[in-house]
Amino acid sequence: MADYILGIDIGGTNTKYGLVDKKGKVVGEGAFITHAHEKVEFFLEELKKNILPKLEGKSVLGVGVGAPNANYFNGTIMQAANISWGDNVPLQKLISGVFDLPAILTNDASAAALGEMKFGGAQGMKDFVIFTLGTGLGSGFVVNGEIVYGHSGFAGEIGHVGVNPDGRYCGCGRRGCLETYVSATGIKKTVFKMMADYTRPSVLRDVSYNDMTAEMITNAAKDHDYIAIKAFEYTGQIFGQKLADTVVHTSPEAIFLFGGLVNAGDYLLDPATYYMEKFMFKPFKKTVKLLPSSLMDQNAAVLGAAALGWEEFSKK
Template structure:
């Protein structure tokens, strides 16, 4: 009896790293989560070494559960500041690595199977194309709304990487050159307004400008989360609803600009803020159409991710390596 082919999907986040073994149909057979950073402060080089030790231990323990019936064919990773061309993680802003880490080649040597990496938004786009609502689409955009704003552009069926591997940074287009400071070092980036972090800043600006009551007045800035704002909006909190409207206006504006450049079939929103449902989707669609160049009006679908459950990021990472294996059978 032949063994089931699986790949290891890895999503490296600023706090936790998620892993899962996924078959060709997108079934996650076994999954786990581990801390990305060491629990005690160490230097960047030691941080990477300790991360790899935890990764190997976790992955090996997971595979032991399915090794009798499965064979590992490759490793796909969604990582911050991932360079697809070089297989490197380069100066990730939310990790204490502070160096260029050739992560793909390290894992290839350790496990003896092909490995590939890209940023988490590109991985999400590949996941949508292989397992989600973008099945059959060849031109679309995925926007991830988490702590920051990521984006993955699919053009003619392939991820758009650009000359250096870092193309498609929608989160760092400028919406206000005299606006909010961004973690990337620029001022007024879209991410500083449209993300879980950005909407927190918007809420506190609105609380300062208005006197009406809001359940969020009793929460400190450090304690407030995007999930709390979403829940408040769903309960009818006017400040939360206005914050989502302002967020949607800026997102719709920049999506309209993006459509003029890429003419996608659909734009797919992914991440925690989409739980606000109509409070995010309805005004975003309204503003996108309002700012849209006439030739593109009413042509572009605005959708929510079709990947559900706890392992969505792992599915995206696994889709990357399945895509590589399909494109290059010699691997």
């Protein structure tokens, strides 16, 4: 019988999960609403309802979890911008109790980096960065083959570097954070800015803010919608400048992009690459590859959370 690690990726909107074997094969995968703005007990009930039945008859060694603002050192979620369960939630302990299995917790983007390194395009790389472009913006750093956690466990939160001190309000309580511009939530706001700035027709003008999704904006851009294309150009410009800043810290071989916005392809990648190179410190010009994740058809964070579990529990 194959052994598995249960990988769980907790997002601000949805939670995804799957049982992952040593070779990265995923079975029993699924998703449910995170209930990010309700009590954590609602989330724990969803875990029981959706996942427990799929563990029956399986040899599961433990649980690996990726979540926003997760602290690898103490197993807590601390003041996550897009999850309102409390300032210091002992999630590792709670999840271990639900499944009666050992659990390990890390930042969702760090989990995605582990997945890319073990099962994806970063195999063989020792220095790279991954950005996850979802409800918010996460980032994970790998230096000399190791995830960078820093002193506090929160190293590499590029989503909360400043773009404009008088800019958009962020869920973290600050203004002008990168993720308020470069994320599924951010590009929705940008579309409404573009519709105010330009008089050009757009299919997006008939969509309310609450109904609009990043997928709609991507599809509109692919249909040559002027407003959608301008929104991606604006997003790519801001992102590219911050990518250039990111490079000087660790000199990565590559930067991988994962998440729904990446489905826009060149509409996002072209301006991001252009502005990254334009603002790059000269010694780093043309040294860094900007690539979509090779795990886009899978869930890099689920695979990465499971990779963390394999690393932690197979030793024991």
